[in-house]
Amino acid sequence: MKLVARRMIAPTVAHLSFERDDGQPLPCIPGQFIQIHFDYADGSAARRSYSIAVGRALDAPADGRVDIAVSYVPGGAATALFEALDIGATLNASGPFGRFCLYPNDANRRYLLIGTGTGITPYRAMLSQLAQQMTQRGVEVALLQGARTPEELLYGDEFRAFAETHPGFRYFPCLSRELPAEGSAHAHADVRHGYVQNVLPELAPDPANDIAYLCGNPDMVDATFEALKEIGLPVPMIRREKYVSNK
Template identity: 45%
Template sequence: MTHEHIKLTLVERRWVTPRVLELTFVRTDGEIFAYIPGQFMTLHLDTSDGEIRRSYSIASLEGEPDRIAIAVTQVEGGRATEILNRIEPRDRVRATGPFGRFVLREDSGMDYLLAATGTGVSPYRAMLRLLEKRLSTSGCEIRLLLGVRSPEELLYGEDFLALVRRQPRFHFEACLSRSLSDPPAAHERRGYVQEILKQLPLDPARHIVYLCGNPDMIDASLNHLKGLGFELPSIRREKYLSSN
């Protein structure tokens, strides 16, 4: 798959949580942006000091081949945040991609643990159709841990809860660091992802682990998994680094 230099046109913007803005683009030339769920693209944004580049995982659902959605966390004082908050439908941006190897691979006979913080859940949302197909055809178990501060920040939570209702071998847990619903929902747990991950009965012979988002979560989880005997090929990681 080649890394293309393309122009994108914004077609939709919506606040999906109080701190996350979802932007949906199409290619300005009308072509399809071919990518593998789990990959990311880089936006090239113009500022008074020149071009800045910011990378975002593609969050589009499979089955929307012409639409490219990204989830943008609000970074206080962030130059990209300021620019992307201002753009409106029909505005254009430049981009390159797709990039990345954080994709769902064929792992025969294995169960999956997917862990994310914040917008680090975007790749898993893009993988939803693939995950459902894997559940239907392989008999595997898949568990997703998503770490946010409170229930209103649960990015794409309804999409994952819908999959729970369709697939009994898919398990979704919201790891909430500050507050739970009153009363707490069945999928809510108090604590950080890395703390709850340590409570799970993970087996290097049976599990493949994906980690995406906050570097502290990834480093703590990686150290725990290595202590359990996991080899690095069984731990797939993508760190999100904040930029101003």
């Protein structure tokens, strides 16, 4: 893949855009991930997994574009790889992989999408698909995004804009340390103070009608999984993917 664009979307997170250098399409389902292959300094092989951040309508043709969000970890081998990658440079990848996707036979009335850090990336890719489901079968969606500060709300402006144009979609930024200043771009009625699992009871999860997706920090995923089980959501209706920061 060839790097064609880079922009910072948080103080330590970059959004990277690649294109396949063979010109071929990359068919993928929103929620899937790719693996980046590289070598450590000692020559041993390494790989890192990154969710594909770009979504397409289900009937749209696949293309060779691949967007990912990358957390920069001090001293990390993958961080060094991406920081040194110039526009036009290439790297090797495989995929797509994964089943953290919306299922075509889902019959739920609401999706609860819960994510922290770059674990929010799959939901960005799902937006086109969610719009279709809201139109076709009236499903509702609640997205809870956990971050410490407003500056760390990855794609927050996009999620808020989507919520403003789709009445069935609500976006809840959950900030554990710092709330947005009054009048700022991130300040709105659905901002909450605390962790996503603490805000979850406000949405009154319904075992009969909800499907939950959990993605991000393993501690959050585990805590929210247990909370949803206690409420009564069947385990098959709680879909999980844990993100671990690798060096």
